[in-house]
Amino acid sequence: MDSEDEIGIDSGNSSDDEDYDFMQVDEIQRQSGNAQDPVEYPFEVLTTEEIVKHMLDCIAEVNNVVEIPATTTRILLNHFRWDKEKLMERYYDGDQEALFKAAHVINPYVKPKRESKTFRCSMMEDCDICFLKYQYTNMTGLQCGHRFCKSCWVEYLTTKIMEEGLCKSIACAAHGCDILVDDVTVMSLLTEPRVKTKYQQLITNSFVECNRLLRWCPSADCSYAVKVQYVDARPVTCKCGHVFCFECGEQWHDPVQCRLLRKWIKKCDDDSETSNWIAANTKECPKCNVTIEKDGGCNHMVCKNQHCKHDFCWVCLGSWEPHGSSWYNCNRYDEDEARAARDAQEKLRSSLARYLHYYNRYMNHMQSLKFEHKLYSSVKLKMEEMQQHNMSWIEVQFLKKAVDILCQCRQTLMCTYVFAYYLKKNNQSMIFEDNQKDLESATEKLSEYLERDITSENLADIKQKVQDKYRYCEKRRKVLLDHVHEGYDKDWWEYVE
Amino acid sequence: MSTGSPSERRLRKELMSLITTPTPGIRLDSDSISKNINEWIVEIDAAKGSLYEGQTFQLKFKFNDRYPFDSPSVTFIGQEIPEHSHIYSNGHICLSILSDDWTPALSVQTVCLSILSMLSSATKKERPPDDLIYTKTCSKDPKRTKWMYHDDTV
Numbered sequence A: 001m002d003s004e005d006e007i008g009i010d011s012g013n014s015s016d017d018e019d020y021d022f023m024q025v026d027e028i029q030r031q032s033g034n035a036q037d038p039v040e041y042p043f044e045v046l047t048t049e050e051i052v053k054h055m056l057d058c059i060a061e062v063n064n065v066v067e068i069p070a071t072t073t074r075i076l077l078n079h080f081r082w083d084k085e086k087l088m089e090r091y092y093d094g095d096q097e098a099l100f101k102a103a104h105v106i107n108p109y110v111k112p113k114r115e116s117k118t119f120r121c122s123m124m125e126d127c128d129i130c131f132l133k134y135q136y137t138n139m140t141g142l143q144c145g146h147r148f149c150k151s152c153w154v155e156y157l158t159t160k161i162m163e164e165g166l167c168k169s170i171a172c173a174a175h176g177c178d179i180l181v182d183d184v185t186v187m188s189l190l191t192e193p194r195v196k197t198k199y200q201q202l203i204t205n206s207f208v209e210c211n212r213l214l215r216w217c218p219s220a221d222c223s224y225a226v227k228v229q230y231v232d233a234r235p236v237t238c239k240c241g242h243v244f245c246f247e248c249g250e251q252w253h254d255p256v257q258c259r260l261l262r263k264w265i266k267k268c269d270d271d272s273e274t275s276n277w278i279a280a281n282t283k284e285c286p287k288c289n290v291t292i293e294k295d296g297g298c299n300h301m302v303c304k305n306q307h308c309k310h311d312f313c314w315v316c317l318g319s320w321e322p323h324g325s326s327w328y329n330c331n332r333y334d335e336d337e338a339r340a341a342r343d344a345q346e347k348l349r350s351s352l353a354r355y356l357h358y359y360n361r362y363m364n365h366m367q368s369l370k371f372e373h374k375l376y377s378s379v380k381l382k383m384e385e386m387q388q389h390n391m392s393w394i395e396v397q398f399l400k401k402a403v404d405i406l407c408q409c410r411q412t413l414m415c416t417y418v419f420a421y422y423l424k425k426n427n428q429s430m431i432f433e434d435n436q437k438d439l440e441s442a443t444e445k446l447s448e449y450l451e452r453d454i455t456s457e458n459l460a461d462i463k464q465k466v467q468d469k470y471r472y473c474e475k476r477r478k479v480l481l482d483h484v485h486e487g488y489d490k491d492w493w494e495y496v497e
Numbered sequence B: 001m002s003t004g005s006p007s008e009r010r011l012r013k014e015l016m017s018l019i020t021t022p023t024p025g026i027r028l029d030s031d032s033i034s035k036n037i038n039e040w041i042v043e044i045d046a047a048k049g050s051l052y053e054g055q056t057f058q059l060k061f062k063f064n065d066r067y068p069f070d071s072p073s074v075t076f077i078g079q080e081i082p083e084h085s086h087i088y089s090n091g092h093i094c095l096s097i098l099s100d101d102w103t104p105a106l107s108v109q110t111v112c113l114s115i116l117s118m119l120s121s122a123t124k125k126e127r128p129p130d131d132l133i134y135t136k137t138c139s140k141d142p143k144r145t146k147w148m149y150h151d152d153t154v
């Protein structure tokens, strides 16, 4: 990591600071390593070149045991979704002929039936695509025996690759023949570099997509893939910085599980019409009715109307005052009140209200998370300013760290509302909601401080205050996640689905 | 004979073989090609013993300059559109070799044979269940339809 190197360089200033910073870095590493993963989850981030190498290694590994041409091995491995063990097992299981047939390749041990063709070397052959006559050497084909002229092959493969984007499943050009074209044949026939490159991309892509232990980084414009040793719902961090769940590919979503998250995302998509009107980014001040637009991540709103200046919470529109204290109740949907809705219509309305309650808070943290990226740039300016006031580079890193933690907390909070939506009420779910409330209130305080108050404080006080706030957030986040994980282990959670 | 684009060259070859060695039940309307080699009208006679015995249908083939690497657009035209569970009343045909399973080794003749065999295998004269909706909403060119094959055995 960069920061460690930087410490070595920068640590000449004062010995007190030096010890302190070392301690801090250790602490950060210990926490990020242990916070949510009791067992380490090893993974590697691969570049495109490394993916290709990994693919060739897989083929070579199988070829060491099974003596068949590498081209056939690649097709067989693709057929078994690159599960080497499964391929070996089936290969030695007995019916090899059935295996080759299922994978759409010709058994390489069987000599082609059309051997007699070689005796006709001097004769002319018809190409069934262009209907022209060619010498034997200008015609080619796969082991199935269907032969076409080379230029028709090139045209056929180019069409498949460029227009249909197929690669793992390009079959012989003969009608009704499902024998697959191997990669060596394709590469030897193609001449245009543009088509060759596209083909190689398609092959790599199908390798990653078929392989259970590989996943492309879902971040836009990122070309890395992550490789794991076993599939699990665990966070993996790409070299581009994106953290995602290996199992489902969504942004890392602890504490909610993949299945419920998928269900939630689908529900939100289906209900987009209802959600549109609540997702709107403007609201009215509950006191003076002036329209207020949210422009930052913080949910503590202060009405800009000079005569009003009402403090309120963006989410529940309640007065802000209680949100700062222990009886902050914005996160909890009042089930008792909902239960009071007796008749069917009321029930329907309450189930919508219940959904909207969670959806609103989920979307709100998502929105805030987007705004926090703006915060990185304002914090960067502050860091530069501090460095001009005799603080070292490493000393001002606490500010970036604070925004990192703020984003983590928002991400976690977002997912807690998905979890809470499906959660059946019991004693443990009440504890969960208390933890959620505490984390939310700590997060809003950190957010507000970073966004607003930081400019008015003197530099010396800032570091202490920010560190206190983000450490408290981290602590609340860990408490919440540990509690949910304990519940998974002990089967506390019941769901309403 | 070897003038023109590769697609025209191949079309001329197909034309020659249809005329010189005709397949029973498949007839080219030679007037149709006199204007434009990229549009053919072919008449097919339903096979003996099939539900359509005695009926003759007209197929319109349209080829683009990527033929035979790109599939032709094939539709029934004229007064009589066979009543079949894979043929829509506007003449569009739901047949996998005309889209996903097309290969350049297929030809006008093999397409006609496939359509004839599709007609022969019918056990009931009926339109596809979604005929009304499809014919109201589909594009003019059947090649733009993303076909969900009703039955993979055909």
Ligand SMILES: [Zn+2]
Residues within 6 Å of the ligand: A142, A144, A145, A146, A172, A173, A174, A177, A178, A179
């Ligand atoms: Zn073949």
Ligand SMILES: [Zn+2]
Residues within 6 Å of the ligand: A127, A128, A129, A130, A131, A132, A148, A149, A150, A151, A152, A153
């Ligand atoms: Zn050819």
Ligand SMILES: [Zn+2]
Residues within 6 Å of the ligand: A217, A218, A219, A222, A223, A224, A238, A239, A240, A241, A242
């Ligand atoms: Zn990435």
Ligand SMILES: [Zn+2]
Residues within 6 Å of the ligand: A233, A245, A246, A247, A248, A249, A250, A253, A257, A258
């Ligand atoms: Zn997941």
